[in-house]
Amino acid sequence: xxxxxxxxxxxxxxxxxxxxxxxxxxxxxxxxxxxxxxxxxxxxxxxxxxxxxxxxxxxxxxxxxxxxxxxxxxxxxxxxxxxxxxxxxxxxxxxxxxxxxxxxxxxxxxxxxxxxxxxxxxxxxxxxxxxxxxxxxxxxxxxxxxxxxxxxxxxxxxxxxxxxxxxxxxxxxxxxxxxxxxxxxxxxxxxxxxxxxxxxx
Amino acid sequence: xxxxxxxxxxxxxxxxxxxxxxxxxxxxxxxxxxxxxxxxxxxxxxxxxxxxxxxxxxxxxxxxxxxxxxxxxxxxxxxxxxxxxxxxxxxxxxxxxxxxxxxxxxxxxxxxxxxxxxxxxxxxxxxxxxxxxxxxxxxxxxxxxxxxxxxxxxxxxxxxxxxxxxxxxxxxxxxxxxxxxxxxxxxxxxxxxxxxxxxxx
Ligand SMILES: [Zn+2]
Ligand SMILES: [Zn+2]
Numbered sequence: 543x544x545x546x547x548x549x550x551x552x553x554x555x556x557x558x559x560x561x562x563x564x565x566x567x568x569x570x571x572x573x574x575x576x577x578x579x580x581x582x583x584x585x586x587x588x589x590x591x592x593x594x595x596x597x598x599x600x601x602x603x604x605x606x607x608x609x610x611x612x613x614x615x616x617x618x619x620x621x622x623x624x625x626x627x628x629x630x631x632x633x634x635x636x637x638x639x640x641x642x643x644x645x646x647x648x649x650x651x652x653x654x655x656x657x658x659x660x661x662x663x664x665x666x667x668x669x670x671x672x673x674x675x676x677x678x679x680x681x682x683x684x685x686x687x688x689x690x691x692x693x694x695x696x697x698x699x700x701x702x703x704x705x706x707x708x709x710x711x712x713x714x715x716x717x718x719x720x721x722x723x724x725x726x727x728x729x730x731x732x733x734x735x736x737x738x739x740x741x742x743x
Numbered sequence: 744x745x746x747x748x749x750x751x752x753x754x755x756x757x758x759x760x761x762x763x764x765x766x767x768x769x770x771x772x773x774x775x776x777x778x779x780x781x782x783x784x785x786x787x788x789x790x791x792x793x794x795x796x797x798x799x800x801x802x803x804x805x806x807x808x809x810x811x812x813x814x815x816x817x818x819x820x821x822x823x824x825x826x827x828x829x830x831x832x833x834x835x836x837x838x839x840x841x842x843x844x845x846x847x848x849x850x851x852x853x854x855x856x857x858x859x860x861x862x863x864x865x866x867x868x869x870x871x872x873x874x875x876x877x878x879x880x881x882x883x884x885x886x887x888x889x890x891x892x893x894x895x896x897x898x899x900x901x902x903x904x905x906x907x908x909x910x911x912x913x914x915x916x917x918x919x920x921x922x923x924x925x926x927x928x929x930x931x932x933x934x935x936x937x938x939x940x941x942x943x944x
Contacts, residue, residue: 589790
């Protein structure tokens with residue numbers, strides 16, 4: 543707002559809400575007003591949920607997943623197949639694959655893709671951690687579940703090269719992923735099918 | 744999410760974010776991940792802004808505006824023209840009119856419109872408070888800045904009837920407001936023009 547008309551604390555809330563993806567300046571004002579109107583039902587619970595999540599959130603030092611424990615729930619789940627690691631660019635892809643529910647494997651979050659033009663090299667991604675996990679043994683397959691973009695495929699090739707000489711099978715998702723598409727936008731059936739018909743890389 | 748994979752605090756944050764207008768379940772997940780990634784730059788400031796706004800927000804007992812003080816900043820501002828009261832349905836309309844910046848008056852927030860079909864009668868709105876403010880004296884004009892909907896116009900007629908016999912001029916916004924349109928979606932120029940060419944009701 544151009545003028546401060548609702549008190550500095552509310553103005554600041556609106557300004558910060560406007561920076562949340564999915565909300566803009568107008569949506570932020572509407573969201574703030576809605577929160578104020580639903581003070582007990584939504585505003586108070588959301589405020590405390592935010593404070594708790596902020597305090598407890600951790601990045602898993604093993605796989606890069608977001609959780610409230612480190613190592614994360616998936617890394618410590620004994621029912622998960624530790625011999626298979628699904629490599630993803632981002633936590634949002636991990637979440638999408640979990641919603642598809644097709645695999646009971648573990649994950650490795652790279653934190654992006656190789657992109658020389660943007661100055662993103664191998665050391666900027668969590669690739670060394672992946673090599674270490676495979677080097678420790680017990681991993682028989684790595685599924686490269688990266689986006690079907692140029693950067694994603696470049697990253698997949700680089701990781702495959704790093705695995706040369708190690709006793710691990712490297713596979714990638716089947717061509718159910720649309721070219722140029724992003725995992726997080728796919729429906730769960732397509733993701734599940736792409737996982738099932740993964741091919742040797 | 745169908746499965747809890749990111750810890751109960753993060754799941755709860757996502758569920759509550761999904762109830763914020765402008766965000767849905769998918770946007771809520773993206774928003775939560777973005778907050779976690781921008782922990783220091785956005786998540787922490789937003790969390791504390793939320794807690795502070797939650798603690799300090801008040802509904803003005805004079806006009807129904809949302810602020811961190813009661814009476815609100817507008818009601819206590821000596822530079823405001825207390826002789827003119829702009830009557831609006833919702834605080835979002837007050838904010839829209841303030842952004843238009845065309846008037847330096849005070850406000851009265853009704854909290855909705857008369858809607859017999861939805862069981863909303865005069866006692867469900869902040870109409871008695873408006874009558875009291877006018878009865879106290881010092882108010883020479885009431886501008887009915889309600890939406891150009893059937894309910895808005897019904898409400899305007901009802902308020903005009905309540906003002907019968909009181910020494911106050913009742914006006915309404917000029918027909919710059921599109922029929923069926925809502926104030927909060929209008930551009931500032933249209934709102935300013937509608938205020939300037941308001942007509943006798
Ligand atoms: Zn982990
Ligand atoms: Zn007030």
